[in-house]
Structure formats: structure tokens, C-alpha cells
Amino acid sequence: MKIVSMDPEKCVGCRNCEYACSFIHSDDFDRKEARIRVSVFPNERVCLPLTCVHCSEPFCMEVCPSGAIEKDDVTGAITIDPNRCVGCKMCILACPFGHIYFNAREQVSQKCDLCSGEPNCVKFCISGALQFIEIEEAYQSNRDQFVTKLKTMLEKKSFEGEAK
Amino acid sequence: MRTPKPGIEVVQTLCRMCDDHCGINVHLDGGSIVDIDGYAAHPWNKGRICVKGRAAIDMVYAPDRILKPMKKTEKGWQEIDLAQALDEIAGKLRAIMEKDGDRAVGIWKGEAIGFAQQEDLARRFCHALGTPNYFSNDSECYVGRYIGYSLVMGALPVPDYANSDCIVLWGANPPYAHPNMTRAIMEARQKGAKLIVIDPRLSAIARRADYYLPLKPGTDGVLALGIIKLLIENNWYDKDFVEQFSIGFEKLARYTRQLTFEFVADETGISRELLEKVATMIARRAPRVVNYAGNGLEHHENGVNNVRAVACLDGLLGSLDHQGGNLLPEGAGLRNLTLYDEIPLQHLGPIGADKYPVLYDFRQECHTMTAMDTILSGEPYPLRAMIITAANPAMTNPNSRKVVKALEHLDLLVVRDLFMTETAALADYFLPAASFLERSELHEHRIYQIINLTRKILSYPSCQDEYQFWHDLAHRLGAGDYFPWKNETELNRWLLEPTGISLETLKAHPGGYRYGPIRYGKWREKPLATPSQKFEFVSAYLKGKGYPELPEYRSPAYLADRDEKYPYTLITGARKLLYYHSRNRNFPRFRKAVPGPEIEIHPSDAEELGIASGEPVRVTSKIGSLDIPASVVETSEIVPGFFQITHGWKEANVNLITPDAANDPISGFPLLKAIPVRIEKL
Numbered sequence: 133m134k135i136v137s138m139d140p141e142k143c144v145g146c147r148n149c150e151y152a153c154s155f156i157h158s159d160d161f162d163r164k165e166a167r168i169r170v171s172v173f174p175n176e177r178v179c180l181p182l183t184c185v186h187c188s189e190p191f192c193m194e195v196c197p198s199g200a201i202e203k204d205d206v207t208g209a210i211t212i213d214p215n216r217c218v219g220c221k222m223c224i225l226a227c228p229f230g231h232i233y234f235n236a237r238e239q240v241s242q243k244c245d246l247c248s249g250e251p252n253c254v255k256f257c258i259s260g261a262l263q264f265i266e267i268e269e270a271y272q273s274n275r276d277q278f279v280t281k282l283k284t285m286l287e288k289k290s291f292e293g294e295a296k
Numbered sequence: 297m298r299t300p301k302p303g304i305e306v307v308q309t310l311c312r313m314c315d316d317h318c319g320i321n322v323h324l325d326g327g328s329i330v331d332i333d334g335y336a337a338h339p340w341n342k343g344r345i346c347v348k349g350r351a352a353i354d355m356v357y358a359p360d361r362i363l364k365p366m367k368k369t370e371k372g373w374q375e376i377d378l379a380q381a382l383d384e385i386a387g388k389l390r391a392i393m394e395k396d397g398d399r400a401v402g403i404w405k406g407e408a409i410g411f412a413q414q415e416d417l418a419r420r421f422c423h424a425l426g427t428p429n430y431f432s433n434d435s436e437c438y439v440g441r442y443i444g445y446s447l448v449m450g451a452l453p454v455p456d457y458a459n460s461d462c463i464v465l466w467g468a469n470p471p472y473a474h475p476n477m478t479r480a481i482m483e484a485r486q487k488g489a490k491l492i493v494i495d496p497r498l499s500a501i502a503r504r505a506d507y508y509l510p511l512k513p514g515t516d517g518v519l520a521l522g523i524i525k526l527l528i529e530n531n532w533y534d535k536d537f538v539e540q541f542s543i544g545f546e547k548l549a550r551y552t553r554q555l556t557f558e559f560v561a562d563e564t565g566i567s568r569e570l571l572e573k574v575a576t577m578i579a580r581r582a583p584r585v586v587n588y589a590g591n592g593l594e595h596h597e598n599g600v601n602n603v604r605a606v607a608c609l610d611g612l613l614g615s616l617d618h619q620g621g622n623l624l625p626e627g628a629g630l631r632n633l634t635l636y637d638e639i640p641l642q643h644l645g646p647i648g649a650d651k652y653p654v655l656y657d658f659r660q661e662c663h664t665m666t667a668m669d670t671i672l673s674g675e676p677y678p679l680r681a682m683i684i685t686a687a688n689p690a691m692t693n694p695n696s697r698k699v700v701k702a703l704e705h706l707d708l709l710v711v712r713d714l715f716m717t718e719t720a721a722l723a724d725y726f727l728p729a730a731s732f733l734e735r736s737e738l739h740e741h742r743i744y745q746i747i748n749l750t751r752k753i754l755s756y757p758s759c760q761d762e763y764q765f766w767h768d769l770a771h772r773l774g775a776g777d778y779f780p781w782k783n784e785t786e787l788n789r790w791l792l793e794p795t796g797i798s799l800e801t802l803k804a805h806p807g808g809y810r811y812g813p814i815r816y817g818k819w820r821e822k823p824l825a826t827p828s829q830k831f832e833f834v835s836a837y838l839k840g841k842g843y844p845e846l847p848e849y850r851s852p853a854y855l856a857d858r859d860e861k862y863p864y865t866l867i868t869g870a871r872k873l874l875y876y877h878s879r880n881r882n883f884p885r886f887r888k889a890v891p892g893p894e895i896e897i898h899p900s901d902a903e904e905l906g907i908a909s910g911e912p913v914r915v916t917s918k919i920g921s922l923d924i925p926a927s928v929v930e931t932s933e934i935v936p937g938f939f940q941i942t943h944g945w946k947e948a949n950v951n952l953i954t955p956d957a958a959n960d961p962i963s964g965f966p967l968l969k970a971i972p973v974r975i976e977k978l
Contacts, residue, residue, distance in 0.1 A: 142482040144500040146471040146873055151347040151889065161347060161874070161885040174930040177503045255333055258346050258475040259482050280488045 133208045136168075136244075136251050137270040138181050141277065142261035145172035145179035152256030156247060167233065167244040168253045181262060183253065184231040184244040186210050192223035192232060192243075200241075209246040217241055308335050308806030309751040310739055312411060312732035313348040313355070314876045316340075316474050317739055319807055320349055322753055329353050329733070329753070337807035339744045346475045348874065354883040356731055356754070361714050363756050366726040373726070378758045381725055386772035388708045389425075389681055396678045398426035399644050402667065405432040406687020408713065408879055409729055411737040411750060413787070414762045416633035418685060419660070421766045423634070424775035428641035428649075428662070429679065433687055433877075435648075435655065435664045436694070440594030440963040443658050444603025447835050448847075449610065450825030453622035454743045455586040460484050460620040462581035464492045464574075466516050466606055467592020469499035472871035477588075490577055494519065495592060497870060497896075497940060498933045507574050510935050511564040513867055513970040514852035516593050517602030520609060521849055522560035523575045525552035527612050532579035534614030537831070541819060542611050544834030544846070551846050563851060565935065582613040584620030595869070595968035596852055599960040600654075604835075604847035611831040619816050625742035626818070628811040630791045635778075636660055645676065652964035653841055663964045664693055665956040668702040681708035683769075685762070686729055690718040691878040694966040695919055695956035696949055712765065715882060718946060728759040735761040736784055738791055738802075746808030749788065749799060763787050843962055853958070854970045862972035864901070866915065867940045868950045869968055878944035893945035894927035897975075898936040902928040905977055912978040915939070917953040917971050923978060924948040939975065 150166035158165040168183035190210050193201040200216035201223060203209070212223070212232075217240040224232045224241055232243045244251075246264075254264045263270070305324045310317045311332075319338020323331040332350045336343035355361075367376040367384070376384075392400050403425075405418040415432065422430045445452045457463060457480035470477035478501065485491055485504070493505035494516060502508045511519055527533045528549050538545045557568045578585055587609050593602050615621030642649065642656065647670050648663025649656035655663060670679045682703070693699045703709055703722045711723040720726050736752040752761075760768070767779035781787040789799055795811060802809055823829030827837050839845040850856075854865050874886045881887065895913060897905075907913055909928045914921055924941060934940060941950040958967040 141485070142504070144471045144478060144503055146346075146475075146478075146500050148346050148475075148873065151874075152350070155347065155350060155885075161351070161889040163889065172503070174498055174503065175932045177498075177505075177508070177932075179503055255344060256347055256350075258344055258471060258478050260344075260479040261482070277486060280486065284488045284490075 133267055134264050135186070135208075135267050135270060136183060136246070136254060137263045137265055137273070139261045139263075139273075139277075140178065140180055142259045143170065143179040143181050144259050144261075145170055146258065148256045148258055149181055149253035149262060152252040156252040157242070167231070167242065181253075182229065182231065184210065185229065186244075186246070191226040191228065195222045195226040197222065207246060207249055210243070211245045212241050212243055214238060214240045214242070304330065307751060307753060309733065309753065310748050311345060311349040311352065312409065313352055314473075314475075315407070316476055317741060317748070318345045318349060318476060319748075320345060322733065324753070327754065329356060335806065339746065339808065340741060341476045342479070344476070344479065346873070348876065348880070351880065351883055351886065352731075352733065354885060355714065355880070356733055358715070358882060360716070360882055362716060362726060362728050364728060364758055368724050376725075378727075378760070381727065382768050382772060385708070385710055385725055386769060389773060392680050392707060393425070396680060399429055400678050401425055401427045401681045401683070402429040402431055402647070402662070402679055403427070404664075404682055404684040404687050404689070405430075406685060407433050407877060408686035408688070409732055410686065411732065411735075411739050413633065413737045413791075414685065417762050417766045419634045420778055421770060422641070423639050424770045424778035425773065426644075428644040428646035429667075430646075430660065431662050431664050431667060433692065434659065435661050435964060436692075436966055436968070437591060437594070439655065439659050439661060440599045440960065440965045441589050441591075441603050443654060443963050444589070444600045445607045446658055447600070447826070447838065448604055448607040448832050449616060449624070451624050453610070453616070454625050455588045456620050456623050456743070457481050457484050457586055459584060460489050460586045461584040462490045462492070462578055462586070464494070464578065464585065464587045465501060466494045466587065466589045468588055468590025469495070469501050469871055471500040472873050473590065490581065492574055492577065496867060496935045496938055499870070507570070507577065509566050509570065509574065510932075511566050512855065512935060513592070513865065513938065514596035514598060514602070514854075515564040517598055517605040517847060518555070518560050518563045518849040519566060519571070520602070520605035521552050521555055521847070522557065522564075522571050523578065524548065524605070524608060524612060525555060525557075526572060526575040527579060528552060530579070532575075532582070533612040534583065537611060537614050537616070542831040542833055543828050544832060547846055548608065548833040551848070555849075563849075563855065578609075578613065583615045583618040585609075585613050585615045586620070586622060587615070591869070592969060594960075594963070594965050596970055597958065597960055597967060598850050598852060599965050600962040601844070601847045601849065605849070608833055608847060611833065616831065617817055617819055623743075623814070623816070624818055626745060626812060626815070627742065628740050628747045628797070629795045630738065630740070631794055633791070647679065648964060652962075654838070654962050655964050664689065665695075665959070665964070665966060668693075668695070668698050668956065671702040671705050672698075680706060682706055683710045683712075684719060685712040685765075686714075688713075688717040688719045688878045690722060691944055691946065691949055691951065693956070694951050694954035694968060696951040697920065698956060717878065727765065728756070730755065730759045730761045734759060736788065738788055740811075741808060744808065744810070745812050745814055746810050747797065747802065748806070748808045749802035838962070852970050854972050859972055862917065862974050864973050864975050865938050866917070866953075866971040866973040867938055867969045868954060868971070869943050870896075870940050872942050875942070875944055881944065881946070893924055893941065893948040893950075895924045896929050896934055896940040897926050898934050898938070899928055899931050900936050901939070901975075902926065905975055907977050914976045914978050915941070915953060916974045916976070917955065919955050920953045922948055922950060922953050939973070
């Protein structure tokens with residue numbers, strides 16, 4: 133099963149993902165339409181692109197009174213059927229990550245649908261912070277990154293000792 | 297690539313919404329473009345593009361795109377038949393050249409639609425006419441770096457990010473200016489490379505830096521010299537390279553010896569402690585170090601020498617042409633379209649070549665800012681006609697008011713573009729140009745040593761491609777021999793011939809055809825293209841022209857000779873995601889996303905001036921005043937005392953207040969990134 137993985141060590145906060153998401157879902161470059169949101173904290177130099185994590189046991193789906201939220205057994209994508217959504221906003225309140233948005237124009241909830249298996253946020257992510265990868269691969273890259281980080285921390289320490 | 301829907305054809309070409317040339321998939325429904333996304337098999341962007349690329353649809357099908365030739369008459373713009381327009385333009389050019397000589401005509405290449413051949417065709421047309429006056433945006437962008445690096449190592453190197461252990465970005469913000477460098481840099485970081493970003497603004501890339509150095513604009517040179525001093529003092533430099541392949545090391549060492557760390561810290565605003573940390577980090581990782589100089593270094597009175605100081609690092613670190621360092625580019629060996637060797641033009645007095653001989657020697661580039669004075673004064677000779685292809689100097693050249701006055705003063709102004717730009721509005725003839733999706737041209741990508749043939753995907757009857765335009769005009773002026781090829785495809789075939797690569801091969805390789813292996817250490821076998829054939833820490837050539845032979849640092853005027861009437865300093869031209877210079881402002885979707893210009897202000901300056909975000913302020917330089925809304929940024933995002941305005945907005949064109957007569961004496965580049973100003977709340 134593939135997920136949109138996010139690496140804050142790579143994100144530069146350029147917002148291409150937000151614009152690309154908006155384009156594919158609303159034919160516009162309007163960040164308010166995006167189902168992925170990047171939080172940028174310049175002073176702390178932190179950038180966090182976050183979107184729906186497609187929970188295995190989604191609260192949104194559980195709480196939905198109209199059965200508008202479905203899970204695709206193959207891709208794992210949790211999607212909202214706008215024709216069945218009654219606009220009650222219960223899913224928005226239920227999501228602990230805050231990744232369901234309300235479309236005031238259509239009076240329905242909207243969220244990431246993984247673009248039918250080819251997420252646009254990933255295709256337009258120029259830094260490589262977003263990847264659409266098998267979940268096992270995502271673990272692997274975390275492990276590799278941690279090893280690299282430890283290695284460089286130790287390297288730097290010994291060199292600075294030599295230099296001074 | 298998305299699985300194409302039934303009936304959708306997907307073809308590949310290169311994007312030219314900026315200068316990054318990404319491989320793209322163009323999705324066509326019955327010949328109309330319905331989507332654009334990244335092409336996975338292109339090594340540069342590996343299937344990813346930025347949103348500007350997708351917005352090429354907005355450009356090609358823009359409702360305000362002009363598809364018919366137009367002539368300005370007493371009743372305003374009138375449509376005119378293309379052949380008729382070309383006949384009339386040829387007639388007017390002939391009359392001007394008969395009266396005032398061939399050099400009374402200038403040709404100007406812009407950035408808006410170009411691939412490589414756009415420039416070379418315009419230059420070839422200069423030869424066809426016999427005028428030395430080739431102008432372009434390059435006399436205020438890119439060439440300052442080209443000259444700086446070429447003086448030291450004979451070429452502008454390409455960065456080998458993928459194999460680098462340490463990447464140092466000087467005044468460059470890849471996420472907005474060269475999007476794909478971002479991914480290459482982040483992949484190198486993932487493998488353990490360090491990132492150092494030197495910039496007065498905390499740019500997007502600086503958010504990921506291991507060390508971020510918020511220096512004062514125009515002081516990069518002394519920072520580089522400070523690093524050089526540390527490299528030499530600590531014996532952290534490549535002695536073999538220096539002894540065998542360089543000249544002038546002793547002079548550079550002597551020069552840096554007398555520079556004090558206190559002076560470096562005072563000038564740059566960067567502490568000695570941070571300087572030492574950075575120098576140590578770089579030295580530790582040599583030779584796999586990339587030093588990449590961006591446009592931020594060029595727009596200063598000391599621009600070229602600042603770039604030279606940064607370039608010197610490659611020789612000391614051994615990173616020149618080393619894997620993971622800065623590589624000397626190798627081309628595919630295409631035929632050269634220009635004719636400077638066959639027909640020298642310098643004796644005809646190219647405009648600005650007397651004042652800025654280095655600019656002409658290195659690039660055969662005339663000086664656009666001097667051109668405005670020439671047009672207005674007729675001195676040293678009349679410059680009466682200009683053909684501008686996809687440039688918008690009325691917005692992008694400094695001192696816009698003078699530019700508009702000069703362009704209005706011309707007897708003939710022809711502008712080729714997609715839209716009625718601020719420059720096109722001043723023209724006598726508007727000729728509709730073919731966008732990058734309507735032309736087939738060759739492009740070399742020298743980091744990967746691949747060559748691409750771009751694909752003509754659609755066409756409009758009166759929108760000529762670059763070749764056809766120059767061909768048709770040259771034939772009307774009796775200079776058809778210079779443009780003998782039937783069309784752009786035949787030209788491409790001729791250009792490719794010496795490489796042994798066929799057009800058919802290129803068509804079969806939309807991800808680029810590798811024309812040769814990437815080789816390192818080429819300077820061991822082949823001398824560098826400098827006068828001494830060695831790496832030049834000192835330049836006898838510059839000395840001969842009356843400039844310092846060393847990359848000497850001179851404190852910028854805003855620091856050394858501050859005029860009390862202008863207590864603040866304005867940086868201009870920081871890149872933004874959606875816009876490319878003055879372009880894309882007419883896409884409604886982009887306008888909605890980023891509606892207008894603003895001036896970036898540090899919170900402490902905002903407090904002092906009593907300004908809040910969204911409030912209008914008046915910015916005044918020696919050239920003029922500009923009213924613009926404020927954007928108070930976060931404390932780390934800009935050095936206090938410095939302000940930033942991005943160019944290209946007609947609602948508040950910052951070039952109305954940028955000076956055209958304060959220039960780098962070597963490159964002639966204008967002072968766009970450290971302008972003394974006064975700021976008032978309105």
C-alpha cells in the first residue's frame with residue numbers, strides 16, 4: 133500500500149504542492165482549495181507539508197451519518213462522495229489532524245483522494261520532500277536518514293576536535 | 297505520468313516557462329493541450345515540475361494573447377497582413393540604414409520565449425545587416441557571473457550537486473529560480489552533504505541550510521576572501537593544483553593576509569566565529585564542494601570581483617572539475633550560428649564597448665543602459681531602429697522612465713511577443729511570436745551532457761517561429777544568404793551535422809540523448825580557456841584594461857559613502873514562485889494566488905516607521921519615488937535596514953527607481969540589489 137510520505141528535512145515551503153492540488157481539484161491556483169497544507173515557520177526554519185494520512189480506522193468515516201466516506205480496499209484511500217455528503221461537518225470535527233476542509237460553495241466536505249493513485253502534490257513537489265511510496269519503503273528511508281545523520285554528527289565532532 | 301484517458305495523446309518536449317528546461321508531458325485532446333506534467337524519463341526533473349510549467353496552458357491559450365500582426369496608426373493598433381508588415385519593416389530599416397548606416401539598427405533578444413537558437417539567430421541577423429548592436433537581457437543578468445568565472449577558469453562551470461558533500465549557495469534561491477536544483481541539493485543532503493546559504497534574505501532554500509549567513513548585500517566578495525584567508529592560514533588548500541595549474545596564488549595570499557577578520561565581520565555582518573565554522577565545514581569536505589553563485593552577486597558595483605573571489609575557491613579547494621564540485625562544461629559540438637570570427641563587428645563601434653570592453657570581449661554584448669542614452673542623444677552615432685524579440689525592457693531595465701522615453705524616441709520599434717507588454721505598447725509594429733510549444737529547437741543540458749530536440753506541438757498561422765522571422769526579414773533586405781535553410785528543421789539538421797547525431801535519434805530520445813560521458817579533471821589534459829591557460833587568481837588581462845588584477849574587494853557605496861538623505865537600502869529582483877521576471881502577471885489564476893507587488897520590511901524597521909502589513913509606503917531613491925503596499929516579514933527573513941521589492945509588476949514597477957548609471961565598472965551591470973532609499977509611511 134502506497135502513502136504520501138513527507139520529509140521535513142527536504143521541504144523548502146515553496147507551496148507548489150498546494151497550488152498543484154488546487155489546480156487538479158478546482159482548476160485554479162488557489163491555496164484555499166488545496167487538500168495539502170504547508171506550514172512554514174521562518175524563524176525556526178521549519179516547513180511541514182501535511183495532508184490526510186488515510187487512517188486504517190478513520191474517525192471521519194465512523195462518524196459520517198450519511199455513509200459518504202468510503203475506503204478503497206486496494207489503494208487505502210479514504211474518499212468523500214460529494215453526492216452523498218450532507219455537509220454536516222462532523223468529519224471535520226472528528227479528524228484529529230485537521231485535514232478535512234469545508235467547501236462552502238458546494239456545501240460539502242473535501243479531502244485528499246490521492247488523485248486516483250497519482251497524487252499531484254508529489255508530481256509537483258520540486259524538492260522531493262513528498263514521495264508516493266510503498267509504506268515499507270518509507271520506513272527504510274527513515275532508517276537510512278537516521279544512520280546518515282548519526283554518521284555525520286560523529287564525523288563533525290572528531291574533525292572539529294582536530295581543527296582547533 | 298498519469299494513465300492517459302482514452303483519446304488523449306501524450307507527447308514530450310521541454311518546458312520553457314523559465315530557464316530550467318524540464319522534460320514535460322503535454323496531454324493533447326484533439327490537438328488541444330489539456331494538461332502538462334513532468335516527464336519521468338528526463339534526468340533533470342525526473343517527472344517533477346513546478347506549477348509554472350502547468351500554467352503554460354494559460355499562456356498558450358490566454359484570451360489576451362495576440363495572434364495577428366498589428367501596426368500602430370493614428371487610429372491606434374490596426375491588424376496588418378504579415379507579409380505586408382514585413383515588407384514595410386524592411387523598407388523602413390533600409391531607409392534608416394541608407395541614411396545613418398547599418399549600425400543605426402539594434403537587435404534585442406529577451407528571455408520570454410527563448411531556447412539557445414533564439415539568441416544565436418538574433419546575433420546572426422546582426423551580421424546579415426552589418427550592425428554590431430546586439431542587445432539582450434544578458435547585460436543585466438547572468439553575464440556578470442559568466443565574466444567572473446571565465447576570468448578565473450575560462451568557463452562558467454556547472455554544479456555537480458548529486459555527488460557533492462558540501463553545497464554553498466551564494467545569492468541564489470533555486471526553489472524559485474531553478475526548481476530542480478532544489479531536489480538535487482536535497483538528495484545530496486540526504487546522503488550527508490552540508491548546505492550553506494549566503495543571502496541577505498532567508499530564502500526558501502535557506503530554510504534547509506545547515507548554516508545560513510545573512511550577510512549585507514554586495515559583501516559576498518569579502519566573505520569569500522575571508523574564507524580564502526582561513527584556507528591559506530590553516531593550510532587547507534590544494535597545493536598540487538595551486539603549484540601546477542594556477543597563477544597569482546602568492547599575490548592572493550599576500551592580499552588576504554592584510555585583510556583583517558574584523559574588517560570582514562564589519563563589512564558582511566557575519567561574525568568571525570561563524571566564518572570559521574563555515575570555512576571548516578567547507579575545508580573538511582573538499583574537494584567535493586559546490587560553490588554556486590547566483591544573480592544576487594551581479595547587481596553591485598563590485599559584482600564581477602565578488603564572483604571572481606568566489607570562483608577562486610574552486611582552485612583552492614580542488615573542486616574545479618572534480619566529482620561533486622564545479623564541472624567545466626562540455627558541449628555537444630553543434631555548429632555555431634554566429635559569425636564573429638568570419639565577420640568581426642567590433643570596429644563598427646558596438647554601443648557600450650568603449651565603456652565596458654570586458655562585456656564586449658567576453659560576450660559580444662552591447663550595453664543596454666548606454667543604448668538608452670545613445671538613442672536619446674544620437675551620440676556617438678544615431679541609433680534609430682530596434683527589433684526586440686520577447687523582451688520587456690520597459691519593465692525590466694533600470695530607470696524605466698528613461699527606457700520608455702528612449703524607446704518612444706526611436707524611428708522604428710518592432711516588438712515580437714505573445715502579449716501586449718509594456719514594451720510592445722510602445723512599438724510601431726507588433727509581430728506575434730511562436731511560444732516554446734510552437735517551435736522545434738535544440739537544447740543542450742550540460743550538467744547531464746544530454747541534448748534535446750523540442751517539439752512543435754501546435755501552431756498559429758501568423759505566429760512565426762524565430763528562424764522564419766529572421767529568415768523572412770533577411771531575404772527582404774537582400775541578406776537571404778545568411779539564412780539559407782528552408783525552415784527550422786533544416787536549420788536543426790545543419791546545426792547537428794558535425795555531432796553525428798541525427799534529428800531522428802533525438803526524436804526517439806525525449807528524455808535527452810547523452811552526447812558524451814561526464815569526465816572529470818579535464819584541465820589535466822586540456823589547458824583552461826584563460827590567457828595563461830591556467831587557473832587565474834590574478835588577471836593580467838584585467839590589469840591591461842586598467843582594473844585590479846586581483847579580485848579586490850571594494851566596499852559598496854551604500855556602506856562606504858552613505859548619503860544621509862537615503863538611510864535605508866533596497867534590494868530588488870528576488871524571485872517568486874509563480875512569476876518569471878515580468879511575465880505571467882496576465883494569468884488570472886496566478887493573479888488570484890499572488891495579487892500584487894509588495895515591499896518586504898523587517899519588523900524592527902516597520903516599528904520604527906510605524907508601518908503595518910498592507911499599508912502603503914513611499915520608497916524614494918535618487919531616481920524617483922514609488923508607492924507600494926508593505927509586507928512585514930518575520931524577523932529572520934531579511935537583514936534589518938534592508939528592504940526588498942520584486943520586479944515585473946506594472947502596478948509598482950520597481951525599476952522606476954533603480955539607477956541605470958551606477959554600474960559595475962567591469963561588467964557594466966546596474967546596481968539593483970543595494971540601492972540607497974528613503975522610506976515613508978503614506
